[in-house]
Each structure stands twice: as C-alpha cells, then as structure tokens.
Amino acid sequence: MNSPQDPYAQSADTTTGKVFTVTGQDWDSIVQGVAEEAEERIVVNMGPQHPSTHGVLRLILELEGETVTEARCGIGYLHTGIEKNMEFRTWVQGVTFCTRMDYLSPFYNEATYTLGVERLLDIEDDIPEKATVMRVLLMELNRISSHLVAIATGGMEIGALTVMTIGFRERELVLDLFELITGLRMNHAFIRPGGVAQDMPPGALDEIRDFIALMKKRLPEYADLCNANPIFKARLVDVGQLDLAGCLALGISGPPLRSTGYPWDLRKTQPYCGYEDYDFEVVTWDTPDAYGRFRIRLAEMWESLKIVEQCADRLADLEGAPVMIADKKIAWPSQLALGSDGMGNSLDHIRHIMGESMEALIHHFKLVTEGFRVPAGQAYVPVESPRGELGAHVVSDGGTRPFRAHFRDPSFTNLQATSVMSEGGMVADVIVAIASIDPVMGGVDR
Amino acid sequence: MSPKEPQEFDEVTEGTEDDATAIMPENTLPADPEQLEPEVIDVRKGMFGVHGSGDTSGYGGIVRPVAMPGGSPRPYGGWFDDVADALGGALSSAGITSGVEKVVVHRGEITFFIRRADLLETVRTLRNDPALRFEFCSGVSGVHYPSDEGRELHAVYHLLSMTHNRRIRLEVTCPDSDPHIPSVVAVYPTSDWHERETYDFFGIIFDGHPSLTRIQMPDDWPGHPQRKDYPLGGIPVEYKGATIPPPDQRRSYN
Numbered sequence: 001m002n003s004p005q006d007p008y009a010q011s012a013d014t015t016t017g018k019v020f021t022v023t024g025q026d027w028d029s030i031v032q033g034v035a036e037e038a039e040e041r042i043v044v045n046m047g048p049q050h051p052s053t054h055g056v057l058r059l060i061l062e063l064e065g066e067t068v069t070e071a072r073c074g075i076g077y078l079h080t081g082i083e084k085n086m087e088f089r090t091w092v093q094g095v096t097f098c099t100r101m102d103y104l105s106p107f108y109n110e111a112t113y114t115l116g117v118e119r120l121l122d123i124e125d126d127i128p129e130k131a132t133v134m135r136v137l138l139m140e141l142n143r144i145s146s147h148l149v150a151i152a153t154g155g156m157e158i159g160a161l162t163v164m165t166i167g168f169r170e171r172e173l174v175l176d177l178f179e180l181i182t183g184l185r186m187n188h189a190f191i192r193p194g195g196v197a198q199d200m201p202p203g204a205l206d207e208i209r210d211f212i213a214l215m216k217k218r219l220p221e222y223a224d225l226c227n228a229n230p231i232f233k234a235r236l237v238d239v240g241q242l243d244l245a246g247c248l249a250l251g252i253s254g255p256p257l258r259s260t261g262y263p264w265d266l267r268k269t270q271p272y273c274g275y276e277d278y279d280f281e282v283v284t285w286d287t288p289d290a291y292g293r294f295r296i297r298l299a300e301m302w303e304s305l306k307i308v309e310q311c312a313d314r315l316a317d318l319e320g321a322p323v324m325i326a327d328k329k330i331a332w333p334s335q336l337a338l339g340s341d342g343m344g345n346s347l348d349h350i351r352h353i354m355g356e357s358m359e360a361l362i363h364h365f366k367l368v369t370e371g372f373r374v375p376a377g378q379a380y381v382p383v384e385s386p387r388g389e390l391g392a393h394v395v396s397d398g399g400t401r402p403f404r405a406h407f408r409d410p411s412f413t414n415l416q417a418t419s420v421m422s423e424g425g426m427v428a429d430v431i432v433a434i435a436s437i438d439p440v441m442g443g444v445d446r
Numbered sequence: 447m448s449p450k451e452p453q454e455f456d457e458v459t460e461g462t463e464d465d466a467t468a469i470m471p472e473n474t475l476p477a478d479p480e481q482l483e484p485e486v487i488d489v490r491k492g493m494f495g496v497h498g499s500g501d502t503s504g505y506g507g508i509v510r511p512v513a514m515p516g517g518s519p520r521p522y523g524g525w526f527d528d529v530a531d532a533l534g535g536a537l538s539s540a541g542i543t544s545g546v547e548k549v550v551v552h553r554g555e556i557t558f559f560i561r562r563a564d565l566l567e568t569v570r571t572l573r574n575d576p577a578l579r580f581e582f583c584s585g586v587s588g589v590h591y592p593s594d595e596g597r598e599l600h601a602v603y604h605l606l607s608m609t610h611n612r613r614i615r616l617e618v619t620c621p622d623s624d625p626h627i628p629s630v631v632a633v634y635p636t637s638d639w640h641e642r643e644t645y646d647f648f649g650i651i652f653d654g655h656p657s658l659t660r661i662q663m664p665d666d667w668p669g670h671p672q673r674k675d676y677p678l679g680g681i682p683v684e685y686k687g688a689t690i691p692p693p694d695q696r697r698s699y700n
Contacts (some may be wrong), residue, residue, distance in 0.1 A: 076662040081678075084671060088678055088693040119553050248581050248608075251636025269611055370699040377515050377552045380604050380615065382584065393587040393602060397487065397512045400699045404672075406587035408604070413585060416639050445662060 040064050044427075048077045054153060054434050055441030059418070063427055071422045071430060073415055078445035086405045090371030091117055092332065094402055096189040098392070102409060102443030103186055104149050107142040108385035109392075109443075110191040111135055113405065115272060115381035116394035117193040120374050123325060130321040131195035136273050137208075137311035138181065138190065139383075140304040144215070145174035146386035147297040147304075151222065154294070154435035158235045163226065170218055173211055180204055183343060194331050195324035200315060208312050212305055219305075222298055236291035240421040240433030243288055250420070251413045254388025255300070256437060259285045259292035266384035273383075278307050290436035297386075297438075330372050333364040371400040380408075387411050387438055407446060411439040481548040484513035488593040517548035525612055526556045532577040533558070533568070542567060557615040565618050566628045566654075572605060572614075573633055580605040580614065583634035586641055588648035592674045598622040599650050603630070603637075620650065629655040647672035 020030055034042065047058040058074030082101055086094045098113045099106040118124050152167025175185040181204055182190040182197070190197045226232045242252065244260040257264055265282040267275040283299040285292035324331045333353075337346030353361040376398040382391030388410030395404040414437045421433040490510045521527050530549060537545045545564035550557040560568050572580040584604035591598055597619035606613050620627050629652035630637050641652040642661040649670035652658055660667060669676050680692025690696075 076660075076664070079662040081671065084678060085693070088698075119555075122553065249635045251583055251585065251634070253582075264608060269608075270613070376513060378557070378589075378602070378615075379553055379555060380584075380613075389584060389606075391584060391604065393604065395589055397514070399490075399512075404587075404589045406589075406602075408585045408587070412639065412643075413636055416636065 041069075048074070054157065054439060055444075057415075057434070057439065057441055057444075059430065059434075061427060061430065066427050068422050068425055068427055068430055071419050073418050075412075075415070075441070075444050078441045080446065082446050083405055083407065086402050088401065090400055091374055091402060092192055092371060094405060095192050096187075098405070098407065099187050099189050100442065101407060101446050102385070102387070102390070102411060102440045104146045104440050104442075105142050105385050105387070105390075106186055106188055107135070107138045107191060108383055108390050109407070110189065111139060111273070112381060112383045112385075112390050112407075113392040113394065114191050114193050115383070116379040116392045117374060119379040119381055120377055120394060120396050121193065121330065121372075122375070123194065123327065123330065126325050126327065128195055128322045128325065130199075130315065130318040131323045131325075132273050133311050133314045133318065134181075134196050134200065134323060135191055136275065136278070137308060137315065138178070138188075139273075140307040140311070141174050141177055141208075143304045143386045144301050144308075145171045145178075147301050148174070150297055150386070150435075150438040151226075151294065154290075154432075154438070155226075157431050157435050158232075160226075160232065163222075166218075166221065166225075170215065173214065177204075177207060177211060180207055192332065194327070195322070197332070198336055199323050205312050205316055208308065212309055212312070215301075215305055219298070219301060226294070227298075233291060235432055236289065236294060236436075237287070238289050238291075239425065239429045240290045240293075240436045241288055242417055242421055246417070246420060247288075250417050252388070252417055254384070254386070254410050254414065255293045255296045256288070256414060256417065257388065258283060258296055260288040261286050266382060266389060270382075272381060278310050280304075280306050290432050293436040293438075300386075328363065329367075333360070333367050373398060373400055382408070385410055387440070387443070388414060390443075407443075409443040409446065411437075411441070411443040412446075415439045415444055481517035482519060484511075484516040485594070486511045486513045487591045488512035515550050515552040518551040522549065522551045522556060525610070526551060529556070529578060529612065529614060530558075532575060533572065536571045536575045536578070537564070537568065540567060540571065555613070555615060557617055559617050559619070562618045562620055562627050565616075566630060566633065569603070569605075569616070569630045569633045572616075578607065579609040580607045580612075582606040582608055583630070583636050586630075586637055586644045588644040588650055588672065590648055590673045592622075594619075596621045599625055599648055601627050601644060601650055625649055626651050626653050628653050629658075631655055646670065649673065 018033070020033055022030055042063045044061045044063055045058065046061060048056045056077040058077065060072045060074060061068055062070040082097050086097050089097065094113060095110050098109045101109050118127065148167045148171040152164045152171070155161070155163025155167065178188065179185050180201060182188040242256060242260070244257075244262055246252070247257045247260055253264070261284050263282040263284050266272070267280075268282050280303040283296050283303060285296050334345040334349045336343055339347065353364050374396040376396050378393065378395040380391050380393050382389045389408065390410055391408040393404070393406040393408065394402060397403040417437060418430075418434060421437070422430040425433070488511075490512050492508060522530060534546065537543075542564050545561055545568050547559040547561055550559070572578045582605070584606060587602045587604075589600040589602060591600065599620050599622060601618045603616040603618075604613065605616065618627050627650055629641055631641065632654065638656070639661060641655050642658060644650050645652060645658050646660040646663050647670055659665065663671065678692065678694035680694065682692060683690045
C-alpha cells in the first residue's frame with residue numbers, strides 16, 4: 001500500500017477516493033485498507049505491465065464487489081510508428097517494418113502488404129506459382145504457431161500451466177521450420193513484392209512432413225487435456241459472449257465471428273494466393289463464448305495442417321521453379337547464398353555484377369538503393385490472419401516509397417469488444433474474455 | 447542542369463496518370479469531364495526528387511505532375527454498376543442528389559468520393575439498403591495530401607458486404623483549415639477506435655464521436671504524427687567515422 005521507494009506510483013488521496021498501489025507485496029494490507037474505506041465500488045487499473053493482460057495492455061475496470069460494471073482498455077504502450085517509418089523506406093524495405101507489427105503472425109503482415117503493392121504494380125498474375133505456394137505454406141504454418149500461442153497464453157492466464165508448456169513446445173517446432181526456410185524465427189521479411197526472398201532449402205520438405213506427422217499425434221493431446229476438462233470448461237463456457245449482431249457492429253472478425261456459427265473466412269469467401277485450389281473447411285462453433293473460440297482455434301490447426309500437407313505435395317513438383325517474378329525491374333536482383341562469413345549475396349551474382357556486366361551492376365545498385373516505382377493509386381487486399389481480417393491500405397503517389405500504408409489490424413478492432421464481453425461478469429472472467437479475443441499488442445499499437 | 451526555370455508539365459516522360467485514362471472507352475462521353483481528370487496532388491521535380499543537394503543526373507529540369515487516378519466513366523463493370531445504381535437511387539430518394547462527387551475504378555477496386563456533409567446518410571444507406579447491405583466496416587484510414595489544396599485530409603473507409611460478398615471504398619476529404627468530418631460511429635460502432643486513431647495521427651475531428659481522444663499517442667502529445675509536415679525524427683548515427691543522417695534527412699529518390 002505504501003511504497004515510497006516508487007516515485008511514480010505512490011499512494012495518494014485524490015478527489016475520487018483513496019489510491020492504492022499494488023505491486024508484488026503482501027495483499028493483507030490492501031484488503032485491510034479497502035475494508036477501512038468501506039466502499040463497494042473500486043476502480044482497478046490493471047496493467048500495462050501485468051502477466052494476465054495478454055501483452056502491454058492496460059485495463060481500467062470498475063468493480064462492484066467482484067462484478068465488473070465498466071471495462072475500458074488503454075492502449076498505445078507499444079506504439080512504434082511503423083506506418084510512419086514505412087513512408088521513409090522503399091517499397092521492399094516496407095516488408096521489414098510491417099512484419100514486426102503483429103509479431104505472432106508476421107507472414108500475414110507481409111502478405112497483405114505485399115499483395116496490396118502487387119495489385120498497384122498490376123503484377124498479381126505474374127507471381128510465380130512456387131512463390132504463391134510457399135506463401136500459403138508459411139501462412140498456414142504461421143496460423144498453427146499463432147493459435148498455439150493463443151491457446152498457450154490463454155491457458156496460462158487461467159492457471160493451466162500445462163497448456164502453456166505444451167503450446168510453446170509445439171510452437172518451437174514451427175519456429176524451427178521458419179528458421180530453416182527463411183533463416184529467422186520471427187520478423188522474417190520473407191514475402192516480398194514479386195515473390196519470396198529465397199527458394200526452399202534442401203531437406204525442408206522432409207522436415208515439414210515430419211512436423212505434420214508429429215502434430216497429428218500431438219494435437220489430440222490438446223483435445224484430451226482441455227475439451228472435456230471440467231475446470232477448463234468451468235472457466236471458459238459462457239464467458240465473453242458476443243453474438244453475430246454484436247460482432248458485425250463492432251467489426252469483429254476471425255474466431256470470435258466464426259464462433260457465432262457464421263462461416264466467414266476470407267480464404268473461402270474472397271480467396272487470395274490461390275486458396276480456392278486447396279481443400280479445407282471453415283470451422284464454426286455454435287456457442288459464441290470463450291470455449292467456442294478455443295475449439296475453433298484447435299480445429300483450425302487441423303485444417304491448416306491439411307493445407308500445409310497439400311503445399312508440401314505441390315512444392316515437391318515445383319523443384320527448381322522460380323520464386324521471384326521474372327520482371328527484372330521489380331525482382332530483387334541477387335540470390336542469397338551461404339558464404340564463409342554467413343548469409344550474403346551469392347558469389348555467382350557478385351562475379352556477374354563485378355566482373356561481367358556493367359548493366360547488371362547498375363541495375364542492382366538502382367534497385368537496392370532507389371527501389372522501383374509503384375503507379376499512383378490505392379489498394380486494399382485483406383487476408384484472413386489467425387485473428388481475423390488483416391488488411392493494408394496501401395497508397396502510392398507513383399514514387400519509390402509508400403505514400404501511406406495503414407494496417408487494419410484485427411487485434412486493434414477486436415479489442416473493442418472488451419467492454420461488451422466483460423461488463424456484468426466477474427473480474428476473473430475479464431482475463432478469459434480478452435484471451436479469447438487473442439489480441440497481440442504489437443498489432444494493436446503498431 | 448539548365449539554368450532557366452523549367453516549364454510547368456512540359457516534359458511528362460513517365461506519367462503515372464496513364465492508369466486512369468487507359469481504362470476509359472474511347473466512345474463513351476464522360477458525364478462530367480472535370481471529374482475524369484487525374485487528381486494532381488503534387489509536382490515532382492528532377493529525376494530523383496533530391497532536395498537541397500545537386501542532382502548530377504542531367505535530368506534536374508524534369509517536372510512531372512503527381513496524379514492519383516481520375517474518375518471513371520460508366521459502365522464501371524461487373525457489380526460496380528449495381529452498387530452505384532442502388533446507392534444513387536437510394537440517395538436521391540432520400541433527397542441527396544450530389545452526394546457522390548466522383549467514382550474511381552482502379553485496379554479492380556471501386557472508390558466512391560463522398561461529400562462530407564452527406565457521409566452519415568450515405569453510410570446509413572449503404573448499411574441498411576437490402577440491395578447494398580454493407581454491414582461490415584473495416585475501419586478508417588487517414589491520408590494527408592499536403593499539396594492537394596482544399597482537400598488536404600482524406601478519410602478512407604473500407605466497407606464490406608458479407609451478404610453480397612462485395613467490397614467498396616469510400617473517400618471523404620476535408621481541408622486543413624477546417625478538419626471536420628462527421629463521425630460514422632452511430633452507424634458503424636467499430637469506427638470508434640479507428641476514428642480516434644485517425645484523429646490522433648492526422649488531426650481530423652470526427653463530429654459526433656462519443657469521445658474523440660487520442661488513442662495511441664499520450665494525451666498531452668503535441669501535433670499529429672502521421673501528417674506529412676510532421677518530421678519522422680531520429681538522430682544522426684556515427685559509425686566508423688562516417689555520420690549517417692536520420693531516415694527523413696537522407697537523400698531520397700522520390
């Protein structure tokens with residue numbers, strides 16, 4: 001209650017009542033202090049640094065006893081000005097920035113931005129098939145890893161630590177695949193205007209097949225552990241209700257929308273990246289609560305596995321096919337290769353531009369420093385990210401940099417449902433409701 | 447570099463305005479020719495857009511207009527005409543005749559430029575009319591065109607009709623001197639945070655918003671960071687004796 005060592009969070013009397021600063025100390029003093037005040041209505045400021053708020057999210061809860069009468073979110077603690085920064089880099093460099101927004105689904109950030117740029121360039125039909133298949137493969141692997149974190153952190157926040165440990169165990173396997181394919185576990189900047197950065201490394205398809213086989217054994221463990229678990233169900237069932245009308249009014253998409261039974265999935269309804277050619281189902285549920293959203297995420301991982309399997313089969317037939325557009329005015333000029341000092345431009349390429357062709361050197365220099373121009377206009381190509389509709393509003397003035405890139409992040413929009421999902425419920429259910437939205441603060445604040 | 451002052455628009459070598467005119471069928475007479483002109487938002491000088499230092503490329507005299515795609519003549523193609531007809535009909539029966547300033551069809555996406563006074567009625571029609579039924583708003587995005595005089599600030603709305611599986615874009619403009627746009631929160635509650643964000647970053651005041659406060663930046667933050675006249679910030683970084691300026695002060699190629 002009294003923490004004079006903390007100059008920024010002192011106990012004080014304000015016009016609205018006594019202020020208590022709660023950190024990790026003995027709670028007896030708090031309980032006693034509140035009892036002395038003899039007031040039922042308490043405003044709790046939870047976060048932004050709190051293990052249960054799903055990131056750097058600040059919750060302002062007004063409580064009557066243990067019932068939440070009002071819930072508000074404070075966001076912006078992770079705002080990094082990514083959209084502003086993108087206006088000062090080339091179109092290709094923009095990928096490096098936007099991949100860092102929603103850090104649990106980086107490939108979706110890259111994909112929606114890249115698809116928008118490709119639409120403005122009018123090269124949507126020229127993207128090599130292998131690049132598109134690789135994009136789908138990475139996005140679906142990413143959906144699995146993102147849903148695993150959603151389930152894992154959601155479990156952790158209600159005290160189900162085993163769900164957390166097994167969730168992160170499997171996510172690690174997906175990140176290993178990302179590392180093998182792109183070189184990085186996160187922040188890949190791999191999907192770029194015109195294609196993807198690199199071809200599949202040797203042995204990657206075998207690793208993916210091993211992963212699919214393993215996941216088919218591991219995913220039932222989640223179902224066994226959680227689906228009928230009475231404690232798990234007691235915490236999740238009927239918590240965070242939001243029906244279809246509420247979802248549409250608040251612009252909620254993704255698992256919360258599908259948990260109302262409405263099968264809206266952009267991969268089916270407005271296909272991009274050739275999703276119409278893959279065999280998968282849109283998962284829905286009949287109870288629009290936290291439990292329904294959990295079951296949807298669990299079932300969607302099975303569907304993603306199906307798509308990954310189909311991608312692996314297609315990639316096996318596309319050995320050696322190009323992964324970058326043929327247009328040399330857009331395609332990144334160099335192929336990367338592993339040298340004695342790490343990853344860099346391939347020796348063949350260096351030999352070509354330094355020893356053989358002056359034109360190639362000029363091209364490389366122009367594309368890397370100046371970049372390509374994108375015709376003026378604006379585009380919006382949304383994708384179905386693990387959290388819902390993720391779209392980039394990309395505006396070009398005909399220059400070599402984005403004039404404006406705005407991301408419609410599903411976490412940002414879905415977090416608006418916090419109030420309606422938790423008001424009138426118990427304070428402990430607020431945590432469950434927010435975990436069922438699965439907001440990623442990097443995407444919320446950008 | 448020639449010492450004489452370059453002529454305005456006399457060396458249009460590599461126009462960006464082709465897109466708008468290329469799709470115009472030759473025999474169709476435009477309804478309002480002015481609306482079909484590409485919207486010039488800026489003038490680009492020199493080959494690389496270099497400011498403050500010499501352009502040694504020999505192309506320093508080039509002056510090119512920066513133009514966004516202009517309006518499109520009928521027919522727009524596909525379901526675009528159905529939406530335009532239904533919207534026009536519903537609006538005129540509500541007594542609004544000139545709500546739609548112009549329609550731009552570009553890269554397979556349709557954009558309706560809406561007069562800001564009629565925005566609220568337009569979105570209400572778009573949501574409620576059974577033939578339109580745009581029940582899902584993907585949010586608001588601001589764009590700042592500092593050289594587009596009288597129309598500096600744009601608010602861009604992406605609407606989705608799940609019933610008909612269609613997606614359209616609305617664009618509303620307002621001048622810097624009077625940055626007011628009616629709020630659509632009453633029709634699309636999801637716009638609450640999106641409008642707060644656009645206010646935060648661009649200074650557009652959404653009239654009728656329940657609590658228009660900053661959302662990402664601190665409450666006492668001065669200025670609106672996404673505006674083009676707001677600097678990116680950053681400090682020069684010294685590395686091995688050389689000094690690299692911050693990104694917004696480096697040589698640019700726009």
